[in-house]
Amino acid sequence: MQITININGIDKTITCQPHESLMRVLRREGYFSVRYGSETGETGAGAILLDGRLVASDVLLAAQAAGHRIETVEGLSEGVKLHPIQEAFMRTGAIQSGYATPAMVLAAKALLAMNPNPTEAEVRDAISGILDRETGYAKPVQAVFEAAAILRGEEPTRIEPKVMTPITLPLGGDEGWGESDWGGRSDPTPEFPGGGGGDVLTLRKALPKFVVAPEAQQLQVVGKSEIKVDALKLAKGNPAFVDDFEMRGMLHAKLLTSPHAHARILDIDDSAARALPGVHAVIHYKNIERVRYASGGQSYPNPKPWDQVSFDNKVRHVGDRVAAVAAETPEIAAEAIKRIAVTYEVLPAVFDENEAITGHAPVIHDEPDMADAYDAQRNISHFIHAAVGDVETGFAQADRIFEHTYRVHQVQQVPIEPHICIGYWDADERLVLRSSTQVPFHARRMVAPLLGLPVKRIRVIKPRIGGGFGAKQEMLIEDIVGHLVIASGKPVKLELNREEEFISSRTRHPQTITYKTGVNRDGRLVAMKMRVIGNTGAYATHGLTVQTVTGMRGLSTYNCPNKEFECWVAYTNIPVPGAYRGYGAPQALFALESHMEEIAAALGRDAVEFKRQNWVKVGDPLDIAPQLGEGEAEVGAAPTVLTSGLSECIAQGMQAIDWQRRYDPDWIAPPDRLHIRRGIGMAVCMHGSAIPGLDMGAASIKINDDGSFNLLVGATDLGTGSDTVLSQIAAEVLGVPLEDIVIYSSDTDFTPFDTGAYASSTTYISGTAVKKAAEELRQQIKQRAGLMLGLSDWADVVLRDRQAQAPDGRAVTLAAIALHSLHQDHQRQLMATASYVSPDSPPPFAGQFAEIEMDIQTGQVTVKKLAMAVDCGVAINPITASGQVEGGMTQALGYAHCEEMVYDESGRMLNAQIGPYKIYRADEMPELDVTLVQTLEPTGPFGAKAVAEIPKDGVAPAIASAIYNASGLRLRQIPFTPERVWRALHEMR
């Protein structure tokens, strides 16, 4: 049929089918800002304006839009001039991955057109249909307020970072910030004035001792809330994501996944599918070579067991791969899938990690070529053991012994952009994979043997991606796309639909965690044993390392002379757990922090003081770390904590949450609201910065004719802002503004290697690589300046303000230096490459706080406020750092409170859609409060530590602590659903 739609002010006549959605037609017409999120319109990424009102274009037929007026973000900016809403989103840090930014901008536009001066509730309602897994909505709300003020012709109230007075005394603080630590470094001027943005940013007026880089006092770019380097294209909705790439003749791939949790495939008959016109390839176990691998995106050699093949004659969970097709349209592909006849022999299944390892459960990996599992017959992929001292001796010496068991459940990362990959043969007949991945270099190396291609014939490109959170630290679908390109000879696109994203990608590991702890009469820990059964589902992709991190994090926060970690990693028939932001730590810290509070309560001690007595302080060794490292690397001696702002974090967090209320009975049980109880809780968090001795990042940097620089990094920006942070580091070293750094990242042909975006490594590891490369280039530039100025000694030349300045006052511009070196004299390309791998993983520390209200009649818990004070070292970009904290806390809130993968007894997930899975929306959020407590980490670039994962760690135990404060109820299982809370209250009475 032919329809005419007015799109962004222009009447367009379009040919479409009656069944086609408006989204599909708009994208076909080149409006790439309208993006897929699900089949139901529930993510909001596909929202557009229809006659000025926000509607979901994915649940609207194109035919219905005929004769109507449509607006997309493409119509908002005029040439280079952005709409004030777009500018506000850029300036406030409201854009992380930017995948759903166009929809949010349109929602704001519709609101402000009708209501120029909205309340916060109205703003939150207006954007409540657009899910954001990244920002926690704090900055988008701020962006709408700023834009509203500008559109009203007012000067917007920009929320500037607020400098807080340190609360803990600089002298004699228990962090080991003793006199010598602080000596002579109480500079009253804030080093990091920051830009607009974070609600509250604490900028310490004095830095702890340790060696301060000479340039730390004159920082121009680092420490500033610079606008993200990719913000412009994301605000405009430019085609920047995998799906925004079109090729003539591209085929659409579709997966056939298992309806059974555990079954043998006796036969596959694909003849009816192949006979369908428009089908170009059908692949499955009978026509794809059996090559074993492990899909986790990790360094070489990937941890054993390698328990996967591209297609097996067995399925091990509902959603497991059975076959894939490539066809000319999505409809033909879907029809072809239906025509594949599969004969299954259904086998008994096991889902619970404790049942799986009894020896009486069905054997999940019984294939003859299975190797390297700890005990495949008992479904144990790994047994992990680590010990310091001797716990039994410790228990014998202890005055009191406590033992508690906790259970953490399965959740999914839910990136709004699902996994998607486009593959094609390029002109040189090399396979190009344009993939939404966190690990382009690992993916290239890992996919090569599966496809039978050498690494040199594969190029992996990561464009902008719409969130990853660990789900994309995998070589998940690249092999399928590669096989289909090889089989069909044509370009192929595979995008998981929302249900597949839930059940056929990756999730968080459920665990059963038991702590047994011995305590002395004076409150010191003397022995701590942690026993974990981890559930790695059908495959062990990250099974070893997530559980290792659980042990590492679960036994590192508190000093104790005798520690032991015992862990069994169980195969089961649930969809596969893998990497998810936090990576084993949120599980461990829910158990650890709850356990510590239970001990404190039993001892009659204040929980915070009991924790403070035992938590690690500056100078303390992280003694179990050497045994719980990752990969093959030998870490050697126990690392030592060099910086910790933990005491200050706790003090700031208590102030932010108004901690004293928790001791007031009238506040806890308000006399006028009989069924309401209120509470405040806290948790201590400690994380790592990268995997020591293993994570490696590299950077190349070269000068251009105009004195600008190309920065090439393998590091992978998921929307986190790492491209921006790395550019800021380069700009700082080279004395140029951020705009002079042109960054290109994550392309295996053009950028140096990087392990990828995971383990809180990018700022710390890749940032140091960038700094080293920039410093080396700086030497070359200084030398060239010396040559041009006739200096005998160029060591004291300084790069500043796009110039090389000699001590005698003369200067040459970087542009002149570039032209001189490229064209005029002793020509050479000034460029440098550096890599970095760290022996250290300095821990960021934090205090996380929650205020809740609970209805003791219904069991409903409402989280009113989350506060986090975090020591992430120096924040290279305070606005992106605080955005990481807000977004991380919000995901953690879902984990603690409402998100849950629910199954029927046959292992079929019952809520594999956005709606019933329950992700926090903008209008349901508690208040978020972020404080950055900055320490100067001597091993990090410009003093930085990691920040991306630690916000995930403490929300669940802080809420558990608040529930305990409110009601005396101790919940040892998450999430805190109304029914779970009600049942526990019932049992307690």
Next chain:
Amino acid sequence: MKPPSFKYHAPRSVEEAAGLLAEHGYDAKLLAGGQSLIPTMNFRLAQPAVLIDLNRIPELAYIHPAGDGGVRIGAMSRHVQVEKSDLIAQAAPLIHETMPLIAHPQIRNRGTFGGSIAHADPASELPAALLTLGGRVQARGAKGARWIEADEFFLGLFTTALQPDELLAEVRFPALPARAGFAAREVARRHGDYALVGVMALVGLDAGGACNLARLTYFSVGDGPTPAPQAAAALIGQRPTSEALAAAAELAASADIPEPVADIHATAAFRRHLIKALGKQALQQAFIRAGGAA
């Protein structure tokens, strides 16, 4: 996944739509706001041969006062229009308070009042409100129009008394009596989310302060909006004491809805408990609003 192909009609009048329905009957699906139908078509759970789009029938979108002081809502009125209507705020305040609870702007901008009633989703608020307020709906087809009372309209899971050749044209709410009070309460995993159990209450008091009107309707507990007639009957003639309300709510759980549904969000036992707890809270608030503090 995209919906399979079908024949698409966009009639311009109710008469034209009724003619198409008469012609295609069981093969046809009516497309109102599409917020439920199009997702099910995207999943291929619904595969109609003919789709009749009601969005181009202007005569179905209106909000008018009814002669009796009540209100008439054209089936294709968008949620947002009902939400913002002054007439609704004044004549049907329970509806006015319910509208902001419905999802988020994309759905409220596109979803229709009649569509939500006709879809008869057991978790949705509007069918329960229709029952509680004692409203009725007008069905129209090629053979003419007929009125269906709310308590005869909802027949089961996503099932109503509408015939395959009928469309829902209007929803009508009567005026609230004097000294009436209403309330809605729900519990969700998170504040603002779909209800695990929800309840709506409408009560009235006579001059002596005794209850002369009581309706209690639950949602998310069964196959559709679920009234609690025995609980309501027990209140008639009573003064709204705390004990009387507790007894009524107890009756709702034990006699009216002894076997609420169990699903992934809540067990039957928990729902039974919530029927009691929320029923009492809703009645309490309704009686306070009616002027007889409980």
